[in-house]
Amino acid sequence: MAQIAIIYARFSSAEQSKGYSLERQQKHGLLYATDNGWSVEKTITDEGRSAFT
Structure with missing residues (x-):
């Protein structure tokens, strides 16, 4: 069974x-x-802001 990523x-x-x-x-x-050999389950994107701006 493949690892999930x-x-x-x-x-x-x-x-x-x-x-x-x-x-x-x-x-x-x-x-x-x-x-x-990992299976990508999903991709999360974070269009965040820096703590310094």
Whole structure:
């Protein structure tokens, strides 16, 4: 039985939201899970704000 993985992708600044931060994190998370034989159950995205802004 494969291990279950959940991908958590987050950015905290307005500058990061203009790029591909979330997409890049999701892609790398999926690749890592696949390489390790894990099954990705879901992806959580957090478009949060930094505590410093």
